[in-house]
Each structure stands twice: as C-alpha cells, then as structure tokens.
Amino acid sequence: MKYVGFKKEITTGRYLNPFGGFEEKEVTIELRTDEITGVACRILPYRVRPAQKPDLNFYLDKSPESLCPFCSTLFEKTTPKFTADIIPEGKFRRGEACLFPNAFPYDQNNSVAILSSRHFIPLDELTPQTMQPGFDVCRDYFHRVAEMNLGYKYCSINWNYMPPAGGGLIHPHLQTIVGHKPTNFMHRLLASAQSYAAAENGESLWHNLIALEKDAKERFITSTGVISWLTSFAPKGMAGEIDFIFQEKTSFFDLTEANFTELLAGLAKVFSYLYANNFISFNMALYAPMINNRYFWVQGKIVPRFVINPLGTSDLNYFEKLHNEIICPTVPEELCRELQLYFQQ
Ligand SMILES: [Zn+2]
Numbered sequence: 302m303k304y305v306g307f308k309k310e311i312t313t314g315r316y317l318n319p320f321g322g323f324e325e326k327e328v329t330i331e332l333r334t335d336e337i338t339g340v341a342c343r344i345l346p347y348r349v350r351p352a353q354k355p356d357l358n359f360y361l362d363k364s365p366e367s368l369c370p371f372c373s374t375l376f377e378k379t380t381p382k383f384t385a386d387i388i389p390e391g392k393f394r395r396g397e398a399c400l401f402p403n404a405f406p407y408d409q410n411n412s413v414a415i416l417s418s419r420h421f422i423p424l425d426e427l428t429p430q431t432m433q434p435g436f437d438v439c440r441d442y443f444h445r446v447a448e449m450n451l452g453y454k455y456c457s458i459n460w461n462y463m464p465p466a467g468g469g470l471i472h473p474h475l476q477t478i479v480g481h482k483p484t485n486f487m488h489r490l491l492a493s494a495q496s497y498a499a500a501e502n503g504e505s506l507w508h509n510l511i512a513l514e515k516d517a518k519e520r521f522i523t524s525t526g527v528i529s530w531l532t533s534f535a536p537k538g539m540a541g542e543i544d545f546i547f548q549e550k551t552s553f554f555d556l557t558e559a560n561f562t563e564l565l566a567g568l569a570k571v572f573s574y575l576y577a578n579n580f581i582s583f584n585m586a587l588y589a590p591m592i593n594n595r596y597f598w599v600q601g602k603i604v605p606r607f608v609i610n611p612l613g614t615s616d617l618n619y620f621e622k623l624h625n626e627i628i629c630p631t632v633p634e635e636l637c638r639e640l641q642l643y644f645q646q
Pocket residue numbers: 366369370371372419420421472
C-alpha cells in the first residue's frame with residue numbers, strides 16, 4: 302500500500318526572548334504539505350489557541366429576529382422561490398426546515414436551507430434532531446434535481462455557521478451547490494485519486510488513506526460505522542480541520558437515511574467539542590458526485606473559525622490569502638486526541 306503523500310519538514314526560528322531575560326529562544330515550525338489536497342501548512346506548536354468564548358450578544362444584538370429575512374414575519378415575503386417545473390410549491394419543506402434558491406447565487410444552482418424557524422441555535426444545541434430537517438431538505442432537493450435528469454454530476458452541502466466563518470446571517474442555514482463541473486477543490490481531490498489509482502494498479506486513494514491513517518494512530522479519530530473521522534495532516538484553517546469520509550460511497554445517492562443519522566451524530570460530537578473549546582463558528586462542506594464515480598468517496602470537512610479579540614482580528618492573513626499556506630497553531634495530532642474523548646461519550 303503506497304504512502305499517500307504527506308510531507309513534513311522541520312525548521313527552527315531563533316530570537317532573544319524579551320519575556321525570558323533576552324535569553325536565546327528556539328521555536329520549531331513544521332512545514333507540512335498534503336499532496337492529496339494540495340494544502341501547504343505551517344504547524345506552529347508554540348502558539349496558544351484562542352481561550353475566551355466571544356460575546357455572542359455582539360452578534361445577536363446586531364441581528365435581531367425582527368430584521369432577519371429567514372424569520373417568520375419576513376420569510377415568505379423576502380425569500381426566492383423555485384420555478385414550478387422544479388417544485389410546484391416553490392420551496393422544499395420538511396417540518397420547519399425549508400430550502401429555496403439563494404438570492405445571491407454563486408453558481409447556476411445555489412440554494413439555501415434554513416434548519417428551522419429558530420433564529421439562533423447555539424453550537425451546543427446543534428443536535429442531530431435540530432440539524433436533521435435541514436439536511437433532509439437538501440437530500441430532497443438533490444433527489445429532485447437527479448430526477449429531472451439535467452446531467453449534473455457534482456453537489457455539495459455547505460455551511461458558514463456564524464459571522465466569523467462568513468455567515469451573513471446568524472439564522473442557521475446550509476447552502477447547496479449542484480453543477481456540471483466540480484469546484485476547484487473537489488477537482489483536486491478527484492485528480493489526486495485518479496493519479497493515485499493510475500500509479501497503484503487501480504487502488505483507491507480513499508481506502509488506502511483511511512487504512513494508513515488508522516494504522517498510524519495519530520490523526521484517526523474513530524470509525525462510527527460507515528464514516529471514518531480524522532483530523533487533517535495539513536489543515537485548511539488555523540484551528541485545524543476535521544474530515545469525515547464515507548466508506549465506499551461513490552455518489553450522494555449511495556447515502557442512506559442511516560448514513561445521515563451517523564453523520565449528524567458525529568457532527569454533533571464535533572460541535573460539542575468546539576463549544577467546550579470556546580468556538581462559536583465553523584465552515585463545513587460535504588462533497589459528493591451525483592453519478593457514481595469510483596475515484597471519489599463522499600466526504601466532508603469541518604474547519605473551526607474564530608476572530609482574535611479584542612480587535613476582532615481575522616483568522617485569515619496574508620500567508621493564507623496571498624501565499625496559499627495556512628498558519629496553524631493547532632497540532633492535528635493533539636486535536637485528534639482531544640476529539641476522541643468526545644466520540645467516546
Ligand atoms: Zn432569523
């Protein structure tokens with residue numbers, strides 16, 4: 302089984318430390334590259350993580366229910382509808398969850414799904430029960446799109462939870478994308494799996510990645526049945542990255558109701574961990590082909606997001622935006638051990 306392309310190099314910085322009588326201090330920096338994702342990352346184990354929970358009222362006060370387009374008084378008046386050929390009712394509904402077209406679309410097919418009529422759901426209340434209707438309307442929508450047979454091949458379910466992660470509204474909502482072409486990052490994952498298979502007699506990159514990570518016992522959090530949960534070798538965010546991969550599921554439509562139940566139970570555990578560690582925000586994406594593609598196993602990522610107070614400093618900076626490298630003061634192997642405790646509960 303071939304190594305999957307994780308590269309690590311160690312470099313050392315030196316300075317005279319003003320907090321230690323100007324004695325010489327050495328700091329270790331790990332340069333990591335993940336050839337599957339193309340992510341380059343610098344793990345800085347000497348840096349502390351954000352320790353205080355941000356004041357949620359800062360966001361809640363500025364975004365009251367009365368001004369929220371997803372809250373009940375404004376909702377029907379201000380949210381777009383689908384054309385009748387897609388759904389005669391104009392929107393996909395499951396209980397209070399509702400999926401409708403994005404008024405500011407990023408793609409030909411970009412929709413928004415509110416989880417419920419609840420204006421704000423704190424991270425520790427994102428239970429499988431509160432999330433399920435929102436994911437169900439996404440599934441209903443994808444099934445309808447497939448039924449219409451328009452030749453779309455790729456889809457994703459995405460989440461900017463709260464403003465530090467780019468959420469424009471605090472009312473919890475998912476976003477879906479359906480397209481003929483994969484997004485740039487999905488394309489990278491597919492291309493990596495194709496090259497791996499070409500070089501390794503058709504072997505599955507995802508199968509081997511999981512097997513190698515499981516054996517290494519460094520970043521493999523657990524398997525909850527069909528889903529393997531891992532921390533990423535080279536995270537896409539300062540606070541690390543949590544990955545989930547559905548074993549042998551090569552299309553969105555391979556996912557059963559039970560697979561979604563398993564996913565939401567795992568997500569709730571990750572969110573409990575984030576809540577306990579003072580986070581209030583994350584990005585999530587679930588990537589899937591809409592037609593079986595043997596080079597792709599349905600998978601997803603969660604990247605915790607934060608601002609650094611007191612200035613509300615962004616967790617993105619020139620290194621990520623302009624040099625395509627992530628500065629990560631979170632050690633993935635430590636994040637894995639911490640998350641394991643939550644999955645054991
Ligand atoms: Zn609202």
